[in-house]
Amino acid sequence: MSSPTIPVSNPQTQSPVATPAFRAFLSRISTSTRQGFSQRRPWSELIDRNYLARPESLSEAATRIRKNLSYFKVNYITLLALILAFS
Template structure:
């Protein structure tokens, strides 16, 4: 039980560390139209990386609002969310998943959780609510990410969606001694 609590604390601290301030996320002065399609896609990639936890919180809030009048569905998806959390997101990637003495591959865990999620949608009868909520949420996220300028964002090279292109001398790079421009 203490391992579970320490794991929850550790995960909460790591999530708190990557959440960006809401005043930066909702900064009206940073909103302007992208100059081109290329600029919009670059903004989307950078904003999705920089504000990933903020966008996740907004998507979860939209899903919760869509299911508010379906309490059984909310409970079902809370259980499924906990399953995703413990079996995929909060676990150490170096340690294999062991269920009932069987070691399970990551792809199998994802496939099983996906099937569990779809079964939860079908069995509770809220798949249409969730589909509409997902469309609304993704539309909001993409619109915000495209319209929010990235000029004021401070990102580490490794956090950037282009970090693999920029390079880092401390990482083993297949490019050898070449450095980013």
């Protein structure tokens, strides 16, 4: 007498990478990243010493910091990401 055959199910499930939702997610991330890097300012402009001057007041220093953060936002985020990656 032979032993009973065990049914084997072969579900047609897709891997998470192959799902359309995951592909759309990756596409959105890729588009956002490209769009963000397109707003990056030249690195030479970020480190140009000719633009360094002592602010005359604390309010002027705060204004400069706010302007620099908005102007060089992508550069600062890139530097932070690199530092975090290396650490």
